């Protein structure tokens with residue numbers, strides 16, 4: 001059995017690791033020319049994604065992930081604040097649960113480790129063709145092809161693979177975008193960091209439907225595993241930074257924000273944060289220009305059939321199927337859960353206990369059980385921002401948000417869902 005994966009993001013790489021460790025031939029194509037040549041900030045992986053990675057990676061490999069991540073003490077609660085950085089309420093985290101708080105580029109580098117020739121970079125997928133014998137051929141922009149028994153679209157938001165399967169885009173713009181960046185923590189910037197970030201990240205809500213996600217990312221200050229103990233796969237220790245992301249409705253941004261340079265984006269972020277805490281505004285101004293980028297958020301319809309195609313030789317996972325905004329901190333974790341599940345089903349095919357269409361059918365059905373809920377949870381903060389876009393909404397925030405949080409918590413308790 002040969003599996004062709006399109007997209008060496010979090011989900012595609014996790015799948016490639018799981019399959020190659022399970023002795024299944026796998027090839028991953030990504031249009032990026034280098035694993036490091038991508039943007040991204042800090043990802044939060046919940047206990048389910050951690051369990052998946054622990055299952056699918058060699059112990060020394062998983063150990064390097066833990067040693068490259070901020071330790072559990074960096075995330076003991078999630079705070080909600082107003083634009084003056086006054087705490088509205090906080091959600092305590094389950095400290096017994098394992099989590100990873102790791103830079104996106106760092107995680108990508110570690111998940112690519114050891115794949116060797118199975119990872120084909122600078123390879124842009126353009127389309128595919130299935131054959132009567134059950135195989136499938138992927139076509140690439142350079143004229144090359146790759147034939148296998150299963151094609152997996154792990155090609156993220158705007159997935160060409162999933163679009164071809166569904167006959168339509170699998171997600172739509174969420175109406176909200178973000179300007180995100182990293183500010184190096186130095187003797188000059190550290191004193192400006194709001195105290196409420198010490199126990200963990202915060203999402204602050206301000207006037208006009210503007211939000212701000214903030215988190216200190218300082219893996220060296222207390223990793224769960226000593227990087228020096230990583231002898232099989234080296235840990236990657238990032239320098240300390242404040243990771244921030246301004247969230248606002250699309251209409252609040254200048255035209256074509258993607259075309260702005262770093263100074264233009266920091267200026268636009270500063271304009272959106274007018275009236276916010278002066279320290280926070282100064283921290284945003286002190287961002288590393290190379291780290292600043294605009295992200296338009298997309299979301300799948302959580303109530304729709306996420307995989308409206310018959311199970312066969314082509315499927316998809318991660319954002320390609322169930323794009324969600326980063327406001328739930330669940331997108332990468334959900335992609336990794338998908339990879340784990342698909343690998344589990346494909347290992348049964350390897351052992352002669354299943355077939356590829358059956359494995360794909362079971363994977364798609366099992367994934368639907370959690371993915372729609374993850375999209376729904378991730379969209380919720382965007383709805384709060386919309387409601388807070390009016391002056392009356394802003395005044396009501398201090399009263400309403402704790403109630404909303406309590407309802408959300410209750411909902412999670414009732415559905416058995418864990419905080420992402």
Ligand SMILES: Cc1cc2nc3c(=O)[nH]c(=O)nc-3n(C[C@H](O)[C@H](O)[C@H](O)COP(=O)(O)OP(=O)(O)OC[C@H]3O[C@@H](n4cnc5c(N)ncnc54)[C@H](O)[C@@H]3O)c2cc1C
Nearest residue numbers: 007009010011030031040041125155156318319326331335
């Ligand atoms: C640049 C970037 C920065 C991000 N930053 C954050 C962040 O800071 N915080 C956060 O929570 N989430 C972030 N995300 C989203 C988060 O990483 C994803 O939600 C999560 O990783 C889902 O994983 P995935 O494997 O489904 O898709 P992704 O990790 O997005 O990977 C998709 C991959 O497919 C490749 N690809 C797409 N089209 C083609 C094609 N036609 N041919 C070949 N390759 C293709 C892309 O180059 C990409 O590497 C970011 C995503 C991107 C792309």
